Amino acid sequence: MEKGDLFLAVLQHISSNLSRKELEDMKFLCKMKIGKRKLNEIEQGIDLFVCLMQQNLLSMSNTEFLISMLKSLKREDLIQELASCVENKPGPGEQLAPQVEAQLEIAFDTLCDNVGRDWKRLVRKLGISQADIDKIMYAHPHDLKEQFFQSLLLWKKSSGKEAHVSSIQKALRDCNLNLTADILEEKLEVMLL
Structure with a gap:
């Protein structure tokens, strides 16, 4: 799996591991970054991540905002998963x-x-x-x-x-x-x- 695909797979996994309350808390933390109408349309974590990507607040090389939200939720498990995906691992020839x-x-x-x-x-x-x-x-x-x-x-x-x-x-x-x-x-x- 290519690195970009792996990153999207990890975001999908994070999304599926968020409770309804955690998603609402994350949406609240995005109030100053994403418009109210868009926030109201978000039903899943993955929708939120797509919005963050469109706003240039989330990418493989820019995960700080997502990590700060996961920290506020005390979801170290998901932070660890994201970090291990983003870290540079040597390729097969390295x-x-x-x-x-x-x-x-x-x-x-x-x-x-x-x-x-x-x-x-x-x-x-x-x-x-x-x-x-x-x-x-x-x-x-x-x-x-x-x-x-x-x-x-x-x-x-x-x-x-x-x-x-x-x-x-x-x-x-x-x-x-x-x-x-x-x-x-x-x-x-x-x-x-």
Whole structure:
């Protein structure tokens, strides 16, 4: 399934999982964005999403407004589904070599065990946006390690074939996280023995 088709399928799934009250609440949140007459005609979530698309308030690259509405409904499950659809996943021809995968797995474990509160600074250095960090933090509000791990996975997916441990090591050094960089180097050396 192509990415655009997948996005529409996820919107359809979100629509079918909204209760009548949730749909009414979402329509209320759109009062300043969509005319009253159009809002009154909306009977399903999918109708609302079509209106939002027509108003340029919803697209595959612009899901902020929909996410904010789902947050107000406390529907983290639907936010997670939308986020996993929108994230850049490597295509079939973009699989990483097994050796690189193994190195990244060691790197991720090492980072999650050693970086701690500096993780946001590190993932920003890797190119993850603040908006993506906020989404991940919202999806995993009480689990620092999981927030960090999901950010690293997002970096890996968005980097595709360019995801290498050397990028992580450089980012660690740039953030003055030299001890963690040294620990990671040692673990990688052991792996190569």
